[in-house]
Amino acid sequence: MASVFGDDTAKREGRVTLNPLKHLDIAGTLLIFIAGFGWAKPVPVNAAYFATRRVQSIIVSLVGPLSNFVLAFIGFTIYYFSPMNMTMDEFWNVFVMLNVVLGVFNLLPLPPLDGYRIVSSLFPVKIQEKLRPLEAYGSIVFLIVVLTPIGDSTIMPFIGSSIDVVMSLFYSIYE
Known part of the structure; x- marks a missing residue:
C-alpha cells in the first residue's frame, strides 16, 4: 500500500520478495525457539513520500x-x-x-x-x-x-x- 502511495523504500531495500530470508529478524527468530513468540523485520515505510x-x-x-x-x-x-x-x-x-x-x-x-x-x-x-x-x-x-x-x-x-x-x-x- 505504501508503494501505491508513492513510497518505494521497501522495493529499494529488496524487501518486496517472497524470499523468507530477506524478512528474518535475528532476535525475533531466536525468540520463536526460546519463547514460542517472535517477529519478522518490519516493512520499511517512509511517510515523507505520501501526499496526505x-x-x-x-x-x-x-x-x-x-x-x-x-x-x-x-x-x-x-x-x-x-x-x-x-x-x-x-x-x-x-x-x-x-x-x-x-x-x-x-x-x-x-x-x-x-x-x-x-x-x-x-x-x-x-x-x-x-x-x-x-x-x-x-x-x-x-x-x-x-x-x-x-x-x-x-x-x-x-x-x-x-x-x-x-x-x-x-x-x-x-x-
Whole structure:
C-alpha cells in the first residue's frame, strides 16, 4: 500500500520478495525457539513520500491487520462450507485463528505494532515528535508485557474478547 502511495523504500531495500530470508529478524527468530513468540523485520515505510501523510499512514497501517481478517474470513468460508475432514478441519481452524490473532494483535496500540502507528497518526505533529524518542523503549515494554504475566491481565483478555467478537461475526454472516 505504501508503494501505491508513492513510497518505494521497501522495493529499494529488496524487501518486496517472497524470499523468507530477506524478512528474518535475528532476535525475533531466536525468540520463536526460546519463547514460542517472535517477529519478522518490519516493512520499511517512509511517510515523507505520501501526499496526505496522516491519512495515508493510517491506511498503510490498517492494510496489514485488514489482510489478516480477510484471510481469516476466506479460511472460515472454506472451513464452513467444505465437507468434514479431520485433517483439513484442523488446518483451516488453525489458519483462521492464527490470522484473527495476528489481526487483533497488530491493532494493539503499542510500538512497533500497526495499532500504535494508527493511534499516533491521529495525534498532532508536535505530540508525534515527542513520542518518537520513546518508541525505542516501546519494543522493550511490549516484550515485557507479552512475555511476562503482565500480559495475562492486560492484553490477553482484550485479545481473547476480540477473537470471540470476530468469530461471532463470521458465524453470524453464514447463520
